[in-house]
Amino acid sequence: xxxxxxxxxxxxxxxxxxxxxxxxxxxxxxxxxxxxxxxxxxxxxxxxxxxxxxxxxxxxxxxxxxxxxxxxxxxxxxxxxxxxxxxxxxxxxxxxxxxxxxxxxxxxxxxxxxxxxxxxxxxxxxxxxxxxxxxxxxxxxxxxxxxxxxxxxxxxxxxxxxxxxxxxxxxxxxxxxxxxxxxxxxxxxxxxxxxxxxxxxxxxxxxxxxxxxxxxxxxxxxxxxxxxxxxxxxxxxxxxxxxxxxxxxxxxxxxxxxxxxxxxxxxxxxxxxxxxxxxxxxxxxxxxxxxxxxxxxxxxxxxxxxxxxxxxxxxxxxxxxxxxxxxxxxxxxxxxxxxxxxxxxxxxxxxxxxxxxxxxxxxxxxxxxxxxxxxxxxxxxxxxxxxxxxxxxxxxxxxxxxxxxxxxxxxxx
Numbered sequence: 001x002x003x004x005x006x007x008x009x010x011x012x013x014x015x016x017x018x019x020x021x022x023x024x025x026x027x028x029x030x031x032x033x034x035x036x037x038x039x040x041x042x043x044x045x046x047x048x049x050x051x052x053x054x055x056x057x058x059x060x061x062x063x064x065x066x067x068x069x070x071x072x073x074x075x076x077x078x079x080x081x082x083x084x085x086x087x088x089x090x091x092x093x094x095x096x097x098x099x100x101x102x103x104x105x106x107x108x109x110x111x112x113x114x115x116x117x118x119x120x121x122x123x124x125x126x127x128x129x130x131x132x133x134x135x136x137x138x139x140x141x142x143x144x145x146x147x148x149x150x151x152x153x154x155x156x157x158x159x160x161x162x163x164x165x166x167x168x169x170x171x172x173x174x175x176x177x178x179x180x181x182x183x184x185x186x187x188x189x190x191x192x193x194x195x196x197x198x199x200x201x202x203x204x205x206x207x208x209x210x211x212x213x214x215x216x217x218x219x220x221x222x223x224x225x226x227x228x229x230x231x232x233x234x235x236x237x238x239x240x241x242x243x244x245x246x247x248x249x250x251x252x253x254x255x256x257x258x259x260x261x262x263x264x265x266x267x268x269x270x271x272x273x274x275x276x277x278x279x280x281x282x283x284x285x286x287x288x289x290x291x292x293x294x295x296x297x298x299x300x301x302x303x304x305x306x307x308x309x310x311x312x313x314x315x316x317x318x319x320x321x322x323x324x325x326x327x328x329x330x331x332x333x334x335x336x337x338x339x340x341x342x343x344x345x346x347x348x349x350x351x352x353x354x355x356x357x358x359x360x361x362x363x364x365x366x367x368x369x370x371x372x373x374x375x376x377x378x379x380x381x382x383x384x385x386x387x388x389x390x391x392x393x394x395x396x397x398x399x400x401x402x403x404x405x406x407x408x409x410x411x412x413x
Contacts, residue, residue, distance in 0.1 A: 058139040080122035087125030148233040151221040199364035222348030235300040244289035255366040303344040
């Protein structure tokens with residue numbers, strides 16, 4: 001299998017294992033729309049005003065009899081209608097440790113509220129728990145997870161198409177043909193020559209497939225968040241955390257003896273200071289991937305929130321000062337929103353570049369071979385060799401031009 005295909009498939013499989021983007025954060029009830037649904041996660045695909053598509057709910061639970069089980073429902077409506085799942089209010093007998101009498105009163109109050117009200121509360125809840133038993137894991141498919149799959153599929157299709165062209169010799173024996181191949185040839189060469197080679201040196205070929213995969217995957221997910229009805233998978237901390245974990249694993253697996261020596265016994269440092277530096281170096285192993293995940297997540301979330309805030313000014317002014325104020329501020333809000341939207345398009349490319357660049361930098365620091373034996377000579381010539389050096393030349397501006405030593409001429413016979 002082509003290395004590009006292999007790495008894309010590895011990334012796709014890892015994303016398939018995500019527990020619903022590490023738990024969705026909200027759910028839109030029927031007839032109600034969350035204005036920040038493009039930023040937050042959820043269990044529906046919102047195509048308003050055309051409707052919405054609910055996503056499957058999958059729960060791993062421990063039954064009341066102590067056995068493990070998996071419950072699968074086609075939607076949140078189905079899970080709530082079954083009566084097997086209720087909102088996680090924190091007041092269930094298991095969570096609150098209520099006595100038997102208190103639990104009976106709680107159950108009676110729920111029955112009095114009515115089935116319709118209970119189902120509406122269930123649909124609006126952020127988290128569902130089994131009415132009987134204990135929730136082990138929520139593996140429900142969320143909006144961000146769906147768009148992560150879509151991004152991975154797009155990258156896979158692009159690279160398969162390009163690989164087939166190269167197998168036929170197009171772009172390898174001849175020049176690339178067409179705008180499609182030329183565009184991606186430019187991006188691939190950019191990642192190779194401006195990211196991989198400067199940071200990884202001669203070992204860049206080993207890590208180039210991974211760097212290309214994360215660059216195009218992050219870029220695709222960023223751009224999907226800018227299309228109508230789309231969602232930005234990279235604004236989910238679970239998605240960025242998985243990508244950062246890949247970089248962390250490759251960094252540690254590629255670490256040389258010098259890399260681990262710098263962590264557990266830093267050279268050139270007084271022995272009394274080493275016990276202080278060692279915990280700092282170990283902590284640095286985890287802060288680097290953590291910073292990678294937070295940086296991408298925060299930047300992709302911030303842009304959407306700014307656009308939402310600018311659009312929200314129209315409705316805020318309209319509700320406070322009347323419809324006229326809302327119409328008056330609308331052109332300004334739309335103009336600034338358009339500017340931020342175009343800026344988000346630039347940020348989509350920049351964040352893909354930054355994540356890939358820092359990944360290459362961290363891996364390069366680990367695989368680099370260090371040479372400590374020459375730390376003390378600083379590249380200076382021995383004093384004995386200076387006898388036959390050419391004299392120091394002084395320019396008119398006072399700058400000294402040091403010339404290299406020259407060999408002593410052979411004696412005449």
